[in-house]
Amino acid sequence: MMLNMLARILFQVVEEPHTEEPSGADLVLPEINELIAGVIAFSIVLVVVWVWARPAIARTLAARQDAIIGQLKAAETTKIEAESLLTDYKKQVAGARDEANKIVEDARKNAESLRAETVERTNTEAADIVRKAREEAAAEKDRAAAAIRAEVAALSLAVAEKAVVGAMDAKAQQKLVEQYIAELGGLRP
Numbered sequence: 001m002m003l004n005m006l007a008r009i010l011f012q013v014v015e016e017p018h019t020e021e022p023s024g025a026d027l028v029l030p031e032i033n034e035l036i037a038g039v040i041a042f043s044i045v046l047v048v049v050w051v052w053a054r055p056a057i058a059r060t061l062a063a064r065q066d067a068i069i070g071q072l073k074a075a076e077t078t079k080i081e082a083e084s085l086l087t088d089y090k091k092q093v094a095g096a097r098d099e100a101n102k103i104v105e106d107a108r109k110n111a112e113s114l115r116a117e118t119v120e121r122t123n124t125e126a127a128d129i130v131r132k133a134r135e136e137a138a139a140e141k142d143r144a145a146a147a148i149r150a151e152v153a154a155l156s157l158a159v160a161e162k163a164v165v166g167a168m169d170a171k172a173q174q175k176l177v178e179q180y181i182a183e184l185g186g187l188r189p
Helices: 001-014 032-165 168-187
Strands: none
Touching: 001 168
16 A cells, blocks of 8 residues: 555656756655665665564574573572572581580680699698698607606606605605606696
8 A cells, every 4th residue: 555655656756747946845855766766775675684684683682682691590590609608608607616615615614624623632632631730740749648658657656766765754745746746847848
Protein backbone atom coordinates (compact mmCIF):
# COMPACT_ATOMS: atom_id res chain seq x y z
CA MET A 1 0.00 0.00 0.00
CA MET A 2 2.82 2.34 0.78
CA LEU A 3 4.47 1.45 -2.46
CA ASN A 4 1.27 2.28 -4.35
CA MET A 5 1.19 5.73 -2.83
CA LEU A 6 4.84 6.31 -3.63
CA ALA A 7 4.27 5.19 -7.19
CA ARG A 8 1.27 7.58 -7.68
CA ILE A 9 3.26 10.48 -6.27
CA LEU A 10 6.14 9.64 -8.56
CA PHE A 11 3.94 9.43 -11.64
CA GLN A 12 2.28 12.73 -10.87
CA VAL A 13 5.63 14.41 -10.44
CA VAL A 14 6.97 12.87 -13.64
CA GLU A 15 3.90 13.87 -15.65
CA GLU A 16 4.00 17.51 -14.54
CA PRO A 17 6.38 19.51 -16.61
CA HIS A 18 8.84 21.75 -14.86
CA THR A 19 8.56 25.14 -16.37
CA GLU A 20 9.68 27.21 -13.51
CA GLU A 21 12.90 27.55 -11.65
CA PRO A 22 12.89 25.63 -8.44
CA SER A 23 12.15 27.70 -5.41
CA GLY A 24 11.22 27.19 -1.76
CA ALA A 25 10.53 23.53 -0.99
CA ASP A 26 11.66 22.44 -4.44
CA LEU A 27 15.20 23.45 -3.49
CA VAL A 28 15.19 21.06 -0.54
CA LEU A 29 13.48 18.11 -2.20
CA PRO A 30 15.60 15.98 -4.48
CA GLU A 31 14.60 15.14 -7.98
CA ILE A 32 12.16 12.31 -8.35
CA ASN A 33 14.65 10.08 -10.13
CA GLU A 34 17.13 10.56 -7.30
CA LEU A 35 14.40 9.93 -4.77
CA ILE A 36 13.39 6.68 -6.44
CA ALA A 37 17.00 5.57 -6.69
CA GLY A 38 17.56 6.44 -3.00
CA VAL A 39 14.47 4.50 -1.89
CA ILE A 40 15.50 1.47 -3.96
CA ALA A 41 19.08 1.63 -2.65
CA PHE A 42 17.82 2.02 0.91
CA SER A 43 15.49 -0.96 0.45
CA ILE A 44 18.34 -3.10 -0.87
CA VAL A 45 20.62 -2.11 2.00
CA LEU A 46 17.80 -2.77 4.45
CA VAL A 47 17.17 -6.25 3.01
CA VAL A 48 20.91 -7.07 3.04
CA VAL A 49 21.27 -5.88 6.64
CA TRP A 50 18.08 -7.67 7.61
CA VAL A 51 19.09 -10.97 6.02
CA TRP A 52 22.83 -11.13 6.71
CA ALA A 53 23.86 -8.54 9.27
CA ARG A 54 20.93 -8.88 11.69
CA PRO A 55 21.71 -12.54 12.56
CA ALA A 56 25.41 -11.70 12.97
CA ILE A 57 24.58 -8.73 15.18
CA ALA A 58 22.10 -10.87 17.12
CA ARG A 59 24.78 -13.58 17.58
CA THR A 60 27.31 -10.96 18.72
CA LEU A 61 24.83 -9.46 21.16
CA ALA A 62 23.87 -12.93 22.43
CA ALA A 63 27.56 -13.86 22.84
CA ARG A 64 28.21 -10.60 24.67
CA GLN A 65 25.16 -11.22 26.87
CA ASP A 66 26.34 -14.78 27.59
CA ALA A 67 29.84 -13.48 28.42
CA ILE A 68 28.41 -10.89 30.81
CA ILE A 69 26.16 -13.50 32.44
CA GLY A 70 29.16 -15.84 32.74
CA GLN A 71 31.23 -13.08 34.33
CA LEU A 72 28.41 -12.29 36.76
CA LYS A 73 28.12 -15.98 37.69
CA ALA A 74 31.90 -16.22 38.13
CA ALA A 75 31.85 -13.10 40.29
CA GLU A 76 29.01 -14.56 42.38
CA THR A 77 30.91 -17.85 42.74
CA THR A 78 34.05 -15.95 43.75
CA LYS A 79 32.02 -13.92 46.25
CA ILE A 80 30.54 -17.10 47.77
CA GLU A 81 34.02 -18.67 47.97
CA ALA A 82 35.41 -15.52 49.60
CA GLU A 83 32.58 -15.49 52.14
CA SER A 84 33.21 -19.18 52.83
CA LEU A 85 36.94 -18.52 53.31
CA LEU A 86 36.14 -15.58 55.58
CA THR A 87 33.83 -17.77 57.65
CA ASP A 88 36.52 -20.48 57.84
CA TYR A 89 39.15 -17.93 58.88
CA LYS A 90 36.83 -16.53 61.52
CA LYS A 91 36.24 -20.06 62.84
CA GLN A 92 39.99 -20.72 62.86
CA VAL A 93 40.67 -17.46 64.69
CA ALA A 94 37.94 -18.27 67.22
CA GLY A 95 39.37 -21.78 67.62
CA ALA A 96 42.86 -20.39 68.10
CA ARG A 97 41.53 -17.89 70.61
CA ASP A 98 39.73 -20.69 72.49
CA GLU A 99 42.86 -22.83 72.41
CA ALA A 100 44.97 -19.93 73.69
CA ASN A 101 42.47 -19.34 76.50
CA LYS A 102 42.58 -23.06 77.32
CA ILE A 103 46.39 -23.03 77.40
CA VAL A 104 46.38 -19.97 79.67
CA GLU A 105 43.77 -21.59 81.93
CA ASP A 106 45.81 -24.83 82.07
CA ALA A 107 48.91 -22.82 82.92
CA ARG A 108 46.99 -21.03 85.70
CA LYS A 109 45.76 -24.35 87.08
CA ASN A 110 49.26 -25.83 86.92
CA ALA A 111 50.74 -22.77 88.61
CA GLU A 112 48.04 -22.87 91.29
CA SER A 113 48.57 -26.58 91.94
CA LEU A 114 52.36 -26.06 92.00
CA ARG A 115 51.91 -23.17 94.45
CA ALA A 116 49.59 -25.28 96.59
CA GLU A 117 52.09 -28.17 96.55
CA THR A 118 54.93 -25.81 97.45
CA VAL A 119 52.94 -24.24 100.29
CA GLU A 120 51.93 -27.67 101.56
CA ARG A 121 55.50 -29.00 101.34
CA THR A 122 56.81 -25.85 103.07
CA ASN A 123 54.18 -26.13 105.81
CA THR A 124 55.02 -29.82 106.26
CA GLU A 125 58.75 -29.06 106.43
CA ALA A 126 58.11 -26.21 108.89
CA ALA A 127 55.93 -28.48 111.02
CA ASP A 128 58.69 -31.15 110.94
CA ILE A 129 61.30 -28.56 111.96
CA VAL A 130 59.09 -27.31 114.82
CA ARG A 131 58.36 -30.90 115.92
CA LYS A 132 62.07 -31.79 115.85
CA ALA A 133 62.95 -28.60 117.74
CA ARG A 134 60.32 -29.42 120.37
CA GLU A 135 61.58 -32.99 120.60
CA GLU A 136 65.17 -31.74 120.94
CA ALA A 137 64.08 -29.17 123.55
CA ALA A 138 62.15 -31.87 125.45
CA ALA A 139 65.17 -34.21 125.23
CA GLU A 140 67.46 -31.39 126.39
CA LYS A 141 65.02 -30.63 129.20
CA ASP A 142 64.99 -34.32 130.16
CA ARG A 143 68.81 -34.44 130.06
CA ALA A 144 69.00 -31.27 132.17
CA ALA A 145 66.45 -32.67 134.64
CA ALA A 146 68.41 -35.94 134.80
CA ALA A 147 71.62 -34.01 135.38
CA ILE A 148 69.93 -31.93 138.09
CA ARG A 149 68.60 -35.08 139.71
CA ALA A 150 72.02 -36.63 139.64
CA GLU A 151 73.51 -33.46 141.14
CA VAL A 152 70.77 -33.29 143.81
CA ALA A 153 71.38 -36.93 144.64
CA ALA A 154 75.12 -36.31 144.90
CA LEU A 155 74.52 -33.23 147.07
CA SER A 156 72.05 -35.14 149.21
CA LEU A 157 74.58 -37.87 149.75
CA ALA A 158 77.19 -35.26 150.57
CA VAL A 159 74.84 -33.59 153.05
CA ALA A 160 73.91 -36.93 154.57
CA GLU A 161 77.55 -37.85 154.83
CA LYS A 162 78.34 -34.59 156.55
CA ALA A 163 75.39 -35.02 158.83
CA VAL A 164 76.50 -38.49 159.78
CA VAL A 165 80.15 -37.56 160.16
CA GLY A 166 79.55 -34.84 162.59
CA ALA A 167 76.64 -34.73 164.77
CA MET A 168 75.29 -31.55 163.96
CA ASP A 169 73.46 -29.30 166.08
CA ALA A 170 70.44 -27.33 164.91
CA LYS A 171 72.50 -24.37 163.87
CA ALA A 172 74.82 -26.47 161.75
CA GLN A 173 71.87 -28.28 160.15
CA GLN A 174 70.26 -24.94 159.32
CA LYS A 175 73.50 -23.74 157.78
CA LEU A 176 73.83 -26.98 155.78
CA VAL A 177 70.27 -26.68 154.41
CA GLU A 178 70.87 -23.07 153.37
CA GLN A 179 74.08 -24.05 151.68
CA TYR A 180 72.30 -26.88 149.91
CA ILE A 181 69.52 -24.52 148.71
CA ALA A 182 72.10 -22.00 147.50
CA GLU A 183 73.84 -24.71 145.48
CA LEU A 184 70.49 -25.75 143.93
CA GLY A 185 69.74 -22.09 143.12
CA GLY A 186 73.02 -21.82 141.21
CA LEU A 187 72.02 -24.76 138.99
CA ARG A 188 68.84 -23.12 137.66
CA PRO A 189 69.07 -21.51 134.28
